[in-house]
Amino acid sequence: MLYPIAIEIGDENHAYGVVVPDISGCFSAGDSMEDVIKNAKEAISGHLELLAEMNQLPPEAKPLDYWIKDEEYSGWAWAVIDIDVEPYLGKSTKFNVTLPDLLSKKIDDQVKASPNLYKNRSHFLQVAALHELQNGI
Template sequence: MIYPVYIHPGDDKHAHGVTFPDFPGCFAAADTWEELPAKIQEAVECHYGLGDEALPPPSPLEDLQKRPEFQGGAWFLASIDVAPEDS
């Protein structure tokens, strides 16, 4: 499933921070842009224990872009694998 996530860009001393508008209390961080997809998936798995409860539907990006707390960063459409892994 595709979810919008908001990236707070980092710098030489700070990691990129990730806010999940659809998952209150869930967050992630990555030192490089390339690491973001894996860190995003990991954060959602830890927050929800995928397979235990249904995830909320994704919010429309058009609605989220209007919110004042999401200014000055970057949006990323993250593909979240919601299927539980076999152990």
């Protein structure tokens, strides 16, 4: 999942500040942009681990465009951190799913067309289920 991070630019006397707006309470800092990226990834991973321990799903990341328009972060720099959320979802369970042929074909076509997003049909269904659950169906 791609989590946008808002970066408050630092200077000689102040570190760069980082906010992960999609994850409540997730903050970080760093003395350089390289530190910001590394520390933000660690902060996100730590928060997702705590959420998993509390049986909560990782929050869905809103698109970067959503946050850039937020006046609270006016003048901040932005980056996106790629986090594999699968380790925070627990052990995988295998089960059979029955789908109509057309739906199965459409899923396979989407997987084939988006190899950077989906590993296989099971991964597609996992991403779809996570999306629905994060949006409070």
